[in-house]
Amino acid sequence: MIARVKEMQADGIDMLDLTAGEPDFTPPSCAEKAGIEAIELGKGRYTPAAGLMELRIEVAKHIREVYGLDYEPTEIVVTHGAKIGIAQALLALVQKGDHVLMPSPCWTSYPEMVRLAEAEPEMVPCGENHLPNIADLEAARRPNTRAILLNSPCNPTGAVYPVETLSAIGKWALEHDIWVISDEIYGALVYEIAEHHSPIWILPALREKAVWIGGMSKAYAMTGWRMGFLAAPAPIAKAIASLQSQLAGSPSAISQLATLAALRDGDLDVESMRRAFEGRCKKVVQALGTMPDLICPVPEGAFYAFPRLADTIIGKTDPATGKTIQSGDDLVEVLIEADHVAFVAGSAFGAPDSFRISFAAADDVIEKAMAKLGARLQAIREN
Numbered sequence: 019m020i021a022r023v024k025e026m027q028a029d030g031i032d033m034l035d036l037t038a039g040e041p042d043f044t045p046p047s048c049a050e051k052a053g054i055e056a057i058e059l060g061k062g063r064y065t066p067a068a069g070l071m072e073l074r075i076e077v078a079k080h081i082r083e084v085y086g087l088d089y090e091p092t093e094i095v096v097t098h099g100a101k102i103g104i105a106q107a108l109l110a111l112v113q114k115g116d117h118v119l120m121p122s123p124c125w126t127s128y129p130e131m132v133r134l135a136e137a138e139p140e141m142v143p144c145g146e147n148h149l150p151n152i153a154d155l156e157a158a159r160r161p162n163t164r165a166i167l168l169n170s171p172c173n174p175t176g177a178v179y180p181v182e183t184l185s186a187i188g189k190w191a192l193e194h195d196i197w198v199i200s201d202e203i204y205g206a207l208v209y210e211i212a213e214h215h216s217p218i219w220i221l222p223a224l225r226e227k228a229v230w231i232g233g234m235s236k237a238y239a240m241t242g243w244r245m246g247f248l249a250a251p252a253p254i255a256k257a258i259a260s261l262q263s264q265l266a267g268s269p270s271a272i273s274q275l276a277t278l279a280a281l282r283d284g285d286l287d288v289e290s291m292r293r294a295f296e297g298r299c300k301k302v303v304q305a306l307g308t309m310p311d312l313i314c315p316v317p318e319g320a321f322y323a324f325p326r327l328a329d330t331i332i333g334k335t336d337p338a339t340g341k342t343i344q345s346g347d348d349l350v351e352v353l354i355e356a357d358h359v360a361f362v363a364g365s366a367f368g369a370p371d372s373f374r375i376s377f378a379a380a381d382d383v384i385e386k387a388m389a390k391l392g393a394r395l396q397a398i399r400e401n
Protein backbone atom coordinates (compact mmCIF):
# COMPACT_ATOMS: atom_id res chain seq x y z
CA MET A 19 0.00 0.00 0.00
CA ILE A 20 2.84 2.36 0.90
CA ALA A 21 4.52 1.60 -2.47
CA ARG A 22 1.20 2.28 -4.26
CA VAL A 23 0.83 5.67 -2.53
CA LYS A 24 4.37 6.58 -3.58
CA GLU A 25 3.58 5.62 -7.19
CA MET A 26 0.40 7.72 -7.19
CA GLN A 27 2.32 10.66 -5.70
CA ALA A 28 4.99 10.25 -8.41
CA ASP A 29 2.14 10.53 -10.96
CA GLY A 30 1.34 13.94 -9.47
CA ILE A 31 -1.69 12.83 -7.43
CA ASP A 32 -2.14 14.66 -4.13
CA MET A 33 -2.60 11.87 -1.59
CA LEU A 34 -3.85 11.95 1.98
CA ASP A 35 -1.60 9.27 3.33
CA LEU A 36 -2.36 7.60 6.65
CA THR A 37 -0.41 4.41 5.99
CA ALA A 38 2.85 5.30 7.71
CA GLY A 39 4.42 3.01 10.27
CA GLU A 40 6.97 5.65 11.12
CA PRO A 41 6.82 8.96 12.98
CA ASP A 42 6.83 12.11 10.85
CA PHE A 43 9.11 13.83 13.41
CA THR A 44 12.86 14.26 13.38
CA PRO A 45 15.07 12.41 15.90
CA PRO A 46 16.15 14.20 19.08
CA SER A 47 18.77 16.79 18.08
CA CYS A 48 21.21 15.34 20.64
CA ALA A 49 21.14 12.07 18.67
CA GLU A 50 21.71 13.80 15.34
CA LYS A 51 24.60 15.81 16.78
CA ALA A 52 26.17 12.72 18.33
CA GLY A 53 25.88 10.91 14.99
CA ILE A 54 27.60 13.76 13.12
CA GLU A 55 30.30 13.98 15.76
CA ALA A 56 30.90 10.23 15.58
CA ILE A 57 31.45 10.52 11.83
CA GLU A 58 33.75 13.51 12.20
CA LEU A 59 35.79 11.74 14.86
CA GLY A 60 36.16 8.66 12.67
CA LYS A 61 34.19 6.39 14.99
CA GLY A 62 32.46 4.52 12.17
CA ARG A 63 34.25 1.24 12.75
CA TYR A 64 33.20 -2.25 13.78
CA THR A 65 32.07 -2.62 17.38
CA PRO A 66 31.59 -5.85 19.35
CA ALA A 67 28.81 -7.89 17.72
CA ALA A 68 26.47 -7.39 20.69
CA GLY A 69 27.07 -3.62 20.60
CA LEU A 70 29.30 -1.15 22.43
CA MET A 71 29.54 -2.02 26.12
CA GLU A 72 28.90 1.65 26.94
CA LEU A 73 25.57 1.44 25.14
CA ARG A 74 24.64 -1.94 26.67
CA ILE A 75 25.24 -0.38 30.10
CA GLU A 76 23.05 2.60 29.15
CA VAL A 77 20.26 0.36 27.81
CA ALA A 78 20.32 -1.71 31.03
CA LYS A 79 20.05 1.53 33.03
CA HIS A 80 17.29 2.88 30.78
CA ILE A 81 15.09 -0.21 30.99
CA ARG A 82 15.61 -0.40 34.75
CA GLU A 83 14.48 3.22 35.19
CA VAL A 84 11.67 3.24 32.64
CA TYR A 85 10.31 -0.33 32.73
CA GLY A 86 11.57 -1.57 36.10
CA LEU A 87 13.50 -4.41 34.43
CA ASP A 88 16.59 -5.83 36.01
CA TYR A 89 19.19 -6.96 33.45
CA GLU A 90 22.98 -6.97 33.44
CA PRO A 91 24.64 -5.19 30.50
CA THR A 92 25.88 -8.62 29.35
CA GLU A 93 22.23 -9.65 29.00
CA ILE A 94 21.56 -6.82 26.54
CA VAL A 95 22.15 -7.19 22.78
CA VAL A 96 22.10 -4.13 20.54
CA THR A 97 20.46 -5.11 17.25
CA HIS A 98 20.07 -3.70 13.73
CA GLY A 99 16.56 -2.44 14.54
CA ALA A 100 13.98 -4.24 16.69
CA LYS A 101 12.87 -6.27 13.68
CA ILE A 102 16.07 -8.29 13.45
CA GLY A 103 16.07 -8.55 17.24
CA ILE A 104 12.73 -10.39 17.11
CA ALA A 105 13.85 -12.55 14.18
CA GLN A 106 17.09 -13.46 15.95
CA ALA A 107 15.27 -14.22 19.20
CA LEU A 108 13.01 -16.61 17.26
CA LEU A 109 15.99 -18.22 15.51
CA ALA A 110 17.66 -18.74 18.87
CA LEU A 111 14.61 -20.14 20.67
CA VAL A 112 12.60 -22.02 18.11
CA GLN A 113 13.36 -25.00 15.96
CA LYS A 114 11.84 -26.83 13.03
CA GLY A 115 8.38 -28.11 13.82
CA ASP A 116 7.81 -25.84 16.81
CA HIS A 117 4.55 -23.95 17.14
CA VAL A 118 4.47 -20.21 17.93
CA LEU A 119 1.37 -18.29 18.99
CA MET A 120 0.60 -14.64 18.45
CA PRO A 121 -2.54 -12.73 19.39
CA SER A 122 -4.02 -11.28 16.22
CA PRO A 123 -4.43 -8.87 14.53
CA CYS A 124 -0.66 -8.61 14.68
CA TRP A 125 2.28 -7.02 12.94
CA THR A 126 2.72 -8.44 9.42
CA SER A 127 6.27 -9.65 10.00
CA TYR A 128 5.60 -11.97 12.95
CA PRO A 129 4.18 -14.97 11.06
CA GLU A 130 6.82 -14.66 8.34
CA MET A 131 9.65 -14.54 10.88
CA VAL A 132 8.30 -17.68 12.54
CA ARG A 133 8.21 -19.42 9.16
CA LEU A 134 11.80 -18.33 8.49
CA ALA A 135 12.73 -20.11 11.73
CA GLU A 136 11.03 -23.22 10.21
CA ALA A 137 8.33 -23.16 12.87
CA GLU A 138 4.58 -22.85 12.48
CA PRO A 139 2.87 -19.57 13.35
CA GLU A 140 -0.69 -19.49 14.66
CA MET A 141 -2.64 -16.29 14.99
CA VAL A 142 -5.06 -16.37 17.92
CA PRO A 143 -7.81 -13.80 17.34
CA CYS A 144 -8.32 -11.23 20.11
CA GLY A 145 -11.75 -10.21 21.33
CA GLU A 146 -13.69 -7.14 20.16
CA ASN A 147 -11.58 -5.09 22.60
CA HIS A 148 -8.39 -6.16 20.77
CA LEU A 149 -7.15 -7.98 23.89
CA PRO A 150 -6.08 -11.64 23.98
CA ASN A 151 -7.70 -14.00 26.43
CA ILE A 152 -6.31 -17.07 28.11
CA ALA A 153 -9.13 -19.43 27.09
CA ASP A 154 -8.36 -18.80 23.41
CA LEU A 155 -4.61 -19.14 23.92
CA GLU A 156 -5.14 -22.35 25.86
CA ALA A 157 -7.39 -23.74 23.11
CA ALA A 158 -4.63 -23.03 20.58
CA ARG A 159 -1.80 -24.45 22.72
CA ARG A 160 -0.19 -27.71 21.61
CA PRO A 161 2.51 -29.91 23.16
CA ASN A 162 5.02 -28.32 20.75
CA THR A 163 4.02 -24.70 21.46
CA ARG A 164 7.37 -23.12 22.15
CA ALA A 165 6.79 -19.36 22.21
CA ILE A 166 4.26 -16.56 22.16
CA LEU A 167 4.84 -13.16 20.60
CA LEU A 168 3.27 -10.30 22.54
CA ASN A 169 3.07 -6.73 21.33
CA SER A 170 1.72 -4.10 23.70
CA PRO A 171 1.17 -1.29 22.76
CA CYS A 172 0.05 -3.06 19.62
CA ASN A 173 0.57 -2.46 15.94
CA PRO A 174 -2.01 -2.41 14.30
CA THR A 175 -4.70 -1.96 16.99
CA GLY A 176 -3.23 0.59 19.41
CA ALA A 177 -4.32 -1.71 22.27
CA VAL A 178 -2.37 -1.50 25.52
CA TYR A 179 -2.69 -4.74 27.48
CA PRO A 180 -3.80 -4.20 31.07
CA VAL A 181 -1.78 -5.61 33.96
CA GLU A 182 -4.30 -8.47 34.52
CA THR A 183 -4.02 -9.60 30.89
CA LEU A 184 -0.22 -9.53 30.91
CA SER A 185 -0.08 -11.24 34.27
CA ALA A 186 -2.47 -13.99 33.18
CA ILE A 187 -0.55 -14.62 29.95
CA GLY A 188 2.77 -14.63 31.81
CA LYS A 189 1.53 -17.19 34.35
CA TRP A 190 0.04 -19.36 31.63
CA ALA A 191 3.30 -19.23 29.65
CA LEU A 192 5.37 -20.18 32.72
CA GLU A 193 3.00 -23.01 33.58
CA HIS A 194 3.39 -24.50 30.10
CA ASP A 195 7.08 -23.72 29.61
CA ILE A 196 6.39 -21.31 26.74
CA TRP A 197 8.83 -18.50 25.89
CA VAL A 198 7.43 -14.97 25.83
CA ILE A 199 8.89 -12.60 23.27
CA SER A 200 7.62 -9.22 24.40
CA ASP A 201 7.86 -6.61 21.65
CA GLU A 202 7.59 -3.30 23.52
CA ILE A 203 8.86 -1.04 20.78
CA TYR A 204 5.89 1.32 21.30
CA GLY A 205 6.22 1.24 25.11
CA ALA A 206 6.86 4.99 25.49
CA LEU A 207 3.85 5.91 23.35
CA VAL A 208 0.76 5.58 25.54
CA TYR A 209 -2.04 8.13 25.89
CA GLU A 210 -4.44 9.61 28.38
CA ILE A 211 -4.70 7.37 31.43
CA ALA A 212 -3.19 4.28 29.80
CA GLU A 213 0.01 2.93 31.31
CA HIS A 214 2.49 0.64 29.67
CA HIS A 215 3.85 -2.23 31.72
CA SER A 216 6.18 -4.99 30.74
CA PRO A 217 4.94 -8.50 31.59
CA ILE A 218 8.48 -9.16 32.85
CA TRP A 219 8.06 -6.39 35.44
CA ILE A 220 4.61 -7.62 36.42
CA LEU A 221 5.80 -11.21 36.83
CA PRO A 222 9.49 -11.24 37.75
CA ALA A 223 9.70 -15.05 37.37
CA LEU A 224 9.05 -14.53 33.67
CA ARG A 225 12.48 -12.94 33.32
CA GLU A 226 14.02 -16.41 32.88
CA LYS A 227 11.56 -17.34 30.16
CA ALA A 228 11.27 -14.09 28.20
CA VAL A 229 13.00 -11.89 25.68
CA TRP A 230 12.26 -8.18 25.96
CA ILE A 231 12.41 -6.18 22.72
CA GLY A 232 12.80 -2.41 22.35
CA GLY A 233 14.25 0.10 19.94
CA MET A 234 14.68 3.63 18.69
CA SER A 235 12.40 3.67 15.64
CA LYS A 236 9.08 4.70 17.12
CA ALA A 237 9.41 6.82 20.29
CA TYR A 238 12.67 8.44 19.14
CA ALA A 239 11.69 8.78 15.46
CA MET A 240 14.95 7.08 14.46
CA THR A 241 13.58 4.56 11.95
CA GLY A 242 16.42 4.84 9.43
CA TRP A 243 19.13 4.64 12.05
CA ARG A 244 18.26 0.95 12.46
CA MET A 245 18.73 0.65 16.20
CA GLY A 246 17.03 -1.87 18.44
CA PHE A 247 17.98 -3.74 21.58
CA LEU A 248 16.84 -6.79 23.47
CA ALA A 249 17.22 -8.16 26.96
CA ALA A 250 17.29 -11.87 27.71
CA PRO A 251 18.67 -14.33 30.27
CA ALA A 252 22.47 -14.56 29.86
CA PRO A 253 22.68 -17.83 27.83
CA ILE A 254 19.99 -16.65 25.41
CA ALA A 255 21.55 -13.19 25.04
CA LYS A 256 24.87 -14.89 24.33
CA ALA A 257 23.31 -17.18 21.72
CA ILE A 258 21.59 -14.24 20.03
CA ALA A 259 24.84 -12.25 20.02
CA SER A 260 26.67 -15.21 18.39
CA LEU A 261 23.93 -15.48 15.80
CA GLN A 262 24.15 -11.75 15.09
CA SER A 263 27.92 -11.93 14.80
CA GLN A 264 27.60 -14.54 12.03
CA LEU A 265 24.53 -13.07 10.32
CA ALA A 266 25.16 -9.33 10.21
CA GLY A 267 28.02 -8.42 12.52
CA SER A 268 28.01 -5.37 14.71
CA PRO A 269 25.25 -2.77 14.33
CA SER A 270 26.25 0.64 12.93
CA ALA A 271 28.75 2.33 15.27
CA ILE A 272 27.44 5.77 14.27
CA SER A 273 23.87 4.81 15.14
CA GLN A 274 24.98 3.28 18.43
CA LEU A 275 26.66 6.51 19.48
CA ALA A 276 23.61 8.51 18.44
CA THR A 277 21.43 6.12 20.46
CA LEU A 278 23.64 6.56 23.49
CA ALA A 279 23.06 10.33 23.34
CA ALA A 280 19.31 9.89 22.74
CA LEU A 281 18.89 7.59 25.73
CA ARG A 282 20.83 9.99 27.94
CA ASP A 283 19.37 13.31 26.79
CA GLY A 284 16.33 12.65 24.58
CA ASP A 285 13.56 12.35 27.19
CA LEU A 286 12.02 15.77 26.53
CA ASP A 287 11.93 15.13 22.78
CA VAL A 288 10.21 11.79 23.33
CA GLU A 289 7.63 13.44 25.60
CA SER A 290 6.89 16.20 23.11
CA MET A 291 6.35 13.65 20.32
CA ARG A 292 4.18 11.53 22.63
CA ARG A 293 2.00 14.57 23.38
CA ALA A 294 1.63 15.35 19.70
CA PHE A 295 0.56 11.76 19.01
CA GLU A 296 -1.89 11.98 21.90
CA GLY A 297 -3.53 15.05 20.34
CA ARG A 298 -3.77 13.35 16.97
CA CYS A 299 -5.16 10.20 18.55
CA LYS A 300 -7.95 12.32 20.03
CA LYS A 301 -8.73 13.78 16.60
CA VAL A 302 -8.99 10.33 15.04
CA VAL A 303 -11.13 9.01 17.89
CA GLN A 304 -13.47 12.01 17.72
CA ALA A 305 -13.89 11.59 13.97
CA LEU A 306 -14.48 7.83 14.29
CA GLY A 307 -17.14 8.59 16.91
CA THR A 308 -19.21 10.27 14.18
CA MET A 309 -19.05 7.21 11.87
CA PRO A 310 -21.77 4.67 12.71
CA ASP A 311 -20.44 2.22 10.12
CA LEU A 312 -17.19 1.65 11.96
CA ILE A 313 -16.57 -0.07 15.29
CA CYS A 314 -13.31 0.88 16.96
CA PRO A 315 -12.04 0.41 20.49
CA VAL A 316 -10.23 3.61 21.54
CA PRO A 317 -6.51 3.17 20.86
CA GLU A 318 -4.41 3.73 23.97
CA GLY A 319 -0.91 3.50 22.53
CA ALA A 320 1.32 3.23 19.43
CA PHE A 321 0.05 5.48 16.62
CA TYR A 322 -2.74 3.48 15.08
CA ALA A 323 -6.49 2.98 15.20
CA PHE A 324 -7.97 -0.22 13.79
CA PRO A 325 -11.69 0.10 12.99
CA ARG A 326 -13.87 -2.81 11.90
CA LEU A 327 -16.69 -2.45 9.41
CA ALA A 328 -20.19 -2.70 10.90
CA ASP A 329 -23.01 -4.64 9.21
CA THR A 330 -24.56 -1.32 8.13
CA ILE A 331 -21.96 -1.01 5.36
CA ILE A 332 -21.21 -4.63 4.41
CA GLY A 333 -22.76 -5.59 1.07
CA LYS A 334 -23.44 -1.96 0.07
CA THR A 335 -22.12 -0.53 -3.17
CA ASP A 336 -19.96 2.55 -3.47
CA PRO A 337 -21.58 5.03 -5.90
CA ALA A 338 -18.28 6.41 -7.23
CA THR A 339 -16.46 3.18 -8.08
CA GLY A 340 -19.35 0.72 -8.34
CA LYS A 341 -17.47 -1.56 -5.96
CA THR A 342 -19.38 -3.61 -3.38
CA ILE A 343 -17.94 -3.42 0.12
CA GLN A 344 -17.44 -6.87 1.61
CA SER A 345 -14.36 -6.15 3.71
CA GLY A 346 -12.01 -3.54 5.09
CA ASP A 347 -9.77 -4.26 2.13
CA ASP A 348 -12.59 -3.26 -0.26
CA LEU A 349 -13.17 0.00 1.59
CA VAL A 350 -9.43 0.81 1.51
CA GLU A 351 -9.44 0.15 -2.24
CA VAL A 352 -12.44 2.47 -2.78
CA LEU A 353 -10.92 5.24 -0.67
CA ILE A 354 -7.64 5.20 -2.49
CA GLU A 355 -9.33 5.19 -5.90
CA ALA A 356 -12.19 7.62 -5.28
CA ASP A 357 -10.76 9.95 -2.62
CA HIS A 358 -6.99 9.53 -2.82
CA VAL A 359 -6.98 8.67 0.86
CA ALA A 360 -4.72 5.80 1.88
CA PHE A 361 -5.01 3.41 4.85
CA VAL A 362 -3.56 -0.06 5.24
CA ALA A 363 -5.92 -2.96 4.56
CA GLY A 364 -6.63 -5.17 7.57
CA SER A 365 -5.72 -8.38 5.75
CA ALA A 366 -2.07 -7.32 6.10
CA PHE A 367 -2.51 -7.97 9.83
CA GLY A 368 -4.78 -11.03 9.63
CA ALA A 369 -8.06 -9.06 9.98
CA PRO A 370 -9.71 -8.46 6.59
CA ASP A 371 -12.84 -7.00 8.21
CA SER A 372 -10.81 -4.00 9.43
CA PHE A 373 -8.25 -1.44 8.30
CA ARG A 374 -5.44 0.51 9.95
CA ILE A 375 -5.42 4.27 10.34
CA SER A 376 -1.98 5.66 11.22
CA PHE A 377 -1.85 9.01 12.99
CA ALA A 378 1.85 9.45 12.27
CA ALA A 379 0.89 12.29 9.92
CA ALA A 380 0.37 16.05 10.11
CA ASP A 381 -2.81 17.26 11.85
CA ASP A 382 -4.32 18.78 8.71
CA VAL A 383 -3.74 15.56 6.74
CA ILE A 384 -5.48 13.59 9.50
CA GLU A 385 -8.43 16.01 9.56
CA LYS A 386 -8.92 15.98 5.79
CA ALA A 387 -8.49 12.20 5.51
CA MET A 388 -10.98 11.52 8.31
CA ALA A 389 -13.49 13.93 6.77
CA LYS A 390 -13.20 12.12 3.44
CA LEU A 391 -13.56 8.75 5.16
CA GLY A 392 -16.76 9.94 6.87
CA ALA A 393 -18.20 11.32 3.65
CA ARG A 394 -17.38 8.15 1.72
CA LEU A 395 -19.02 5.92 4.32
CA GLN A 396 -22.13 8.10 4.23
CA ALA A 397 -22.25 8.00 0.43
CA ILE A 398 -21.97 4.21 0.47
CA ARG A 399 -24.57 3.79 3.22
CA GLU A 400 -27.06 6.07 1.49
CA ASN A 401 -26.52 4.61 -1.98
Ligand SMILES: Cc1ncc(COP(=O)(O)O)c(C=O)c1O
Pocket residue numbers: 039098099100101102125169172173201203233234235241245246
Ligand atom coordinates in the same frame (compact mmCIF):
# COMPACT_ATOMS: atom_id res chain seq x y z
C1 LIG B 1 5.26 -4.06 16.32
C2 LIG B 1 6.56 -3.70 15.69
N1 LIG B 1 7.66 -4.32 16.12
C3 LIG B 1 8.86 -4.04 15.58
C4 LIG B 1 8.99 -3.13 14.57
C5 LIG B 1 10.37 -2.92 13.97
O1 LIG B 1 11.00 -1.77 14.29
P1 LIG B 1 12.47 -1.47 13.82
O2 LIG B 1 12.39 -0.28 12.91
O3 LIG B 1 13.22 -1.17 15.08
O4 LIG B 1 13.04 -2.67 13.14
C6 LIG B 1 7.87 -2.46 14.08
C7 LIG B 1 7.96 -1.51 12.96
O5 LIG B 1 7.02 -1.21 12.28
C8 LIG B 1 6.62 -2.74 14.67
O6 LIG B 1 5.50 -2.13 14.27
